[in-house]
Amino acid sequence: MAPASLIDTDSKFDPDDLELRDAVRSFCDNRFRPGVSEWYETGEFPVREAARELGGLGVLGMHLTGYGCAGSSAMAYGLACLELEAVDSGLRSLVSVQGSLAMFAIWKWGSEEQKAHWLPRMARGEAIGCFGLTEPDFGSNPGGMRTFARRDGDDWVLNGNKMWITNGSVADVAIVWAQTSPQGDASGIRGFVVPTDTAGFSAPQIKHKLSLRASVTSELVLDEVRLPAAAVLPGAAGLRGPLTCLNEARFGIVFGALGAARDCLETTIRYSREREVFGRPLAGYQLTQAKLADMTLELEKGMLLAIRLGELKDGGGLKPEQISLGKLNSTREALEIARGCRTILGAAGITGEFPVMRHANNLESVLTYEGTSEIHQLSIARAITGHAAFN
Amino acid sequence: MKIITLVKQVPDTWSERRLDPETGRVDRAVSEAVIDEISERAIEAALALKDADKSTTVTLLTMGPAGALDALRKGLSMGADDAVHIRDDALQGADVTITSRVIAAALLRRPWDLVIAGNESTDGRGGVLPAMLAERLGVASATGLDSFELTGGAAGGDLVGRRSADGVDEVLRLGFPSVVSITERMPDARFPNFRGILGAKKKPVEVLTAADLGLTDLHPAVSVVSVAERPPRQAGTRIIDDGSAAAALADFFASRRLI
Numbered sequence: 001m002a003p004a005s006l007i008d009t010d011s012k013f014d015p016d017d018l019e020l021r022d023a024v025r026s027f028c029d030n031r032f033r034p035g036v037s038e039w040y041e042t043g044e045f046p047v048r049e050a051a052r053e054l055g056g057l058g059v060l061g062m063h064l065t066g067y068g069c070a071g072s073s074a075m076a077y078g079l080a081c082l083e084l085e086a087v088d089s090g091l092r093s094l095v096s097v098q099g100s101l102a103m104f105a106i107w108k109w110g111s112e113e114q115k116a117h118w119l120p121r122m123a124r125g126e127a128i129g130c131f132g133l134t135e136p137d138f139g140s141n142p143g144g145m146r147t148f149a150r151r152d153g154d155d156w157v158l159n160g161n162k163m164w165i166t167n168g169s170v171a172d173v174a175i176v177w178a179q180t181s182p183q184g185d186a187s188g189i190r191g192f193v194v195p196t197d198t199a200g201f202s203a204p205q206i207k208h209k210l211s212l213r214a215s216v217t218s219e220l221v222l223d224e225v226r227l228p229a230a231a232v233l234p235g236a237a238g239l240r241g242p243l244t245c246l247n248e249a250r251f252g253i254v255f256g257a258l259g260a261a262r263d264c265l266e267t268t269i270r271y272s273r274e275r276e277v278f279g280r281p282l283a284g285y286q287l288t289q290a291k292l293a294d295m296t297l298e299l300e301k302g303m304l305l306a307i308r309l310g311e312l313k314d315g316g317g318l319k320p321e322q323i324s325l326g327k328l329n330s331t332r333e334a335l336e337i338a339r340g341c342r343t344i345l346g347a348a349g350i351t352g353e354f355p356v357m358r359h360a361n362n363l364e365s366v367l368t369y370e371g372t373s374e375i376h377q378l379s380i381a382r383a384i385t386g387h388a389a390f391n
Numbered sequence: 392m393k394i395i396t397l398v399k400q401v402p403d404t405w406s407e408r409r410l411d412p413e414t415g416r417v418d419r420a421v422s423e424a425v426i427d428e429i430s431e432r433a434i435e436a437a438l439a440l441k442d443a444d445k446s447t448t449v450t451l452l453t454m455g456p457a458g459a460l461d462a463l464r465k466g467l468s469m470g471a472d473d474a475v476h477i478r479d480d481a482l483q484g485a486d487v488t489i490t491s492r493v494i495a496a497a498l499l500r501r502p503w504d505l506v507i508a509g510n511e512s513t514d515g516r517g518g519v520l521p522a523m524l525a526e527r528l529g530v531a532s533a534t535g536l537d538s539f540e541l542t543g544g545a546a547g548g549d550l551v552g553r554r555s556a557d558g559v560d561e562v563l564r565l566g567f568p569s570v571v572s573i574t575e576r577m578p579d580a581r582f583p584n585f586r587g588i589l590g591a592k593k594k595p596v597e598v599l600t601a602a603d604l605g606l607t608d609l610h611p612a613v614s615v616v617s618v619a620e621r622p623p624r625q626a627g628t629r630i631i632d633d634g635s636a637a638a639a640l641a642d643f644f645a646s647r648r649l650i
Contacts, residue, residue: 016588016589016592019588020585020588020589023582023583023584023585023588026582027582030582056582056584057582057584057585058584058585058586059585062585070585070586070589072585072589
């Protein structure tokens with residue numbers, strides 16, 4: 001029996017959601033799984049082709065409505081993230097950034113013109129988006145950002161640097177968050193829709209990563225980038241703008257990281273049944289069984305939490321600290337599962353022949369991006385103690 | 392152009408498949424039922440024509456138990472417009488004589504220009520249904536096509552198909568209405584996208600019984616007398632290489648008169 005079906009979590013899902021999940025799974029197995037190990041090793045991921053394929057399937061911005069988006073449930077989006085990340089966290093990152101960060105920002109905070117111009121093309125994967133919030137010196141504390149938008153007549157002029165931006169170098173449009181208040185008030189933070197061919201915009205790719213190698217990560221450099229008044233996202237003011245988007249993406253990670261864990265566990269169970277040690281299968285040893293049982297338990301517990309958060313999100317009442325519970329648990333336990341699986345695979349576990357080390361390395365990033373584990377601990381603890389340990 | 396694509400649900404080729412020794416029919420309990428891959432290719436061929444000419448309609452037609460609706464839904468999610476499901480317990484275990492009568496009767500109920508079918512199903516493997524349908528309907532037929540294209544429209548146009556057999560490449564031309572069957576050399580089926588999957592449930596599926604088709608007197612031309620399972624395989628010979636494997640292998644082959 002597969003580790004992810006021991007408590008029949010499938011029976012918790014709507015049949016429509018399961019159909020979409022199965023479609024993503026079979027699409028990913030067919031189109032992405034065969035090439036992913038090679039992409040990871042070479043660090044060359046064909047983002048444009050992948051985006052068009054995913055757009056054709058309907059995954060990009062799938063939980064948004066209108067503008068060519070599929071309008072699925074949040075649960076279906078979570079399940080899609082799970083299947084994508086079962087192949088590679090980089091693939092899921094592409095979809096998260098496109099759908100939950102870039103498209104969502106426009107869909108939630110944008111003008112009708114911005115939506116009509118960008119969303120249909122982004123849903124089809126013909127235009128790629130990125131999301132610039134983090135800066136070299138501001139990660140967990142984005143409110144201190146130095147990127148500044150200066151008013152010049154009706155225009156805005158942006159200067160600054162953004163860091164660790166997924167899809168930055170291949171994006172057609174960047175959602176850039178910038179401070180407009182000379183005093184640095186967080187309420188002065190605004191979002192801008194920046195076509196990447198605007199003069200003064202550049203996005204050098206970050207090389208030599210040892211994690212998320214099947215994903216493009218970049219720096220954004222904004223040097224006197226002049227934008228018309230219509231480039232600002234009219235609905236967003238203050239940190240709430242970008243943080244609302246991050247909560248969308250984090251929700252996807254709650255499910256996604258469990259996909260990576262499932263792939264590690266399924267791979268390892270298969271391996272342990274075939275691999276003979278001292279003349280009998282590794283799967284038959286008590287120490288191996290204890291590891292497999294514990295990891296299965298964590299995967300199932302993680303699924304139950306994810307499903308509960310999916311129910312809350314589809315019910316319209318998912319709170320940030322609830323997302324923090326899921327993001328913290330899924331990434332932390334997935335990483336533990338990947339490492340545990342690696343010990344069962346032995347030396348074979350460090351090769352590209354098996355996905356386990358790749359997942360483990362990816363999960364090191366997933367653990368800290370979109371809010372580090374520590375920030376999520378603080379968010380949870382703030383909710384239960386009433387004391388904020390950070391601003 | 393109006394196209395009808397024949398669809399069959401079969402036991403999954405990749406899982407265990409067996410016959411029920413009592414009835415001689417497929418034991419549906421032991422394997423998952425899936426749309427036959429060749430049916431998916433036939434749907435793809437029809438949808439490719441629809442892609443090229445938006446006025447083309449694609450109707451799916453299957454004969455099978457209630458669960459066969461899943462196969463139709465798969466095809467509808469790929470992009471077919473509607474479906475006909477012939478569902479009747481009296482048709483369980485039908486042979487090709489009955490099946491061809493029933494499907495021919497269903498085809499007579501609506502106008503069409505082209506019927507596309509797979510060349511043979513992966514379970515029954517009769518491979519004669521398309522030709523039998525054409526014969527019953529009195530229309531042209533070309534079977535086992537590796538590719539085909541349309542020249543001109545349904546009115547006055549032709550279908551030009553290619554097939555190869557025994558080292559010969561044939562080019563066939565036929566008018567409409569006609570029945571063709573295609574081989575695995577035709578393109579792979581497209582993946583249904585989300586819009587297709589969610590939209591498929593709203594597409595109409597007409598359910599018909601044999602009585603609806605005016606068929607009451609259905610008798611198989613061939614009846615299965617008995618079905619016996621093949622004896623289980625004997626354990627193979629295991630050769631351990633302790634330096635003598637080459638000689639042992641050679642002896643093994645020699646014992647089978649292979650060398």
